[in-house]
Amino acid sequence: MSAPRADRRGYGRLDRATIVTVALAIARREGMAAVTMRAIADELGKAPMTLYRHIGDREALLVAMLDVVAGxxxxxxxxxxxxxxxxxxxTAVHHVLHRDAWAVMVQITEGLASPVVLPLMERLFKALRAAGVGPHDAAPASAVIWDYTYGELLRAHQQDPDSFASRMARESDPELYPNLTEVRRVRSHEEHFPEGITIVVDGVLARYAHP
Incomplete structure (x- = not known):
């Protein structure tokens, strides 16, 4: 008889940390849609109901996974x-989320977040205030910055060189669309975020900062 899967994979005793570790591995390997209690239980060689004694519910699991990423x-x-x-x-946030597409989607579509990022958010608002952004403008200023960051992450994670949109631009007639052709040829393989976030922050401070 073969050993239980949990023993083969070396997970040891079942606890919250083990469940989160397995869920993260599945999310990174197969995407968020594959993260179910049954899939985690199968990976551990356990019954699905045994997981709920340690993790609570799906939302608690997702927040715990986000805690790891935020850490x-x-x-x-x-x-x-x-x-x-x-x-x-x-940029530090972008660097980590660029590796975890599932975490971007969970935050956007389900409105979840990790409390681990609260000190970082405090620093961000402190910097906005130090730049001269008033308390009433700090929230929209921050929203513009994060909207660009998460939008760029979505684009980066979902960009498919063989998608319909990519083929449409690539195969467009250069005589009819010379500017589109030139820009696509020059910029298609470059990293956009460092320049983009600089432009966004400069624009936000120009609009909202009043030293």
Missing amino acids: EIEPPPPSPDPRTEIIGLV
Whole structure:
């Protein structure tokens, strides 16, 4: 008789941390749609109902998974320059989420987040205030920055060179669409985020900051 799957994979005793570890592995390997209690239980060689004693419900599981991802964010050292501070913080988040497409979708579609990021958010709002952004403008200013960041992450994760939209642009008539052809040829393989977030932050501070 073969050993239980949990023993073969070396997970050891069943606890919250083990469940989250397995859920993360499934999400990173197969995507968020594959993360179900049954799939996790099968991976552990357990009955699905045994998981609920340790993790609560699906929302608790997702938040615990986000906690792990958020814990991988390495914020830069504090900067006395608000612009540098803002760009550095957002770039640190982008760097981690660029590796975890499932975490981007969970935050956007289900409105979940990890409390682990609260110190980072406090730093961001502190930097906005130091730049001269008033308390009434800090929320929309922050929203613009994060909307760009998550939008860029969605584009990066979902970009398929063989998708209909990609083929449409690639196969467009260069005589009819010379500007589209030129831009696509020059910029299609470059990393957009560093330049994009700089433009966005500069625009936000120009609009909202009143030293």
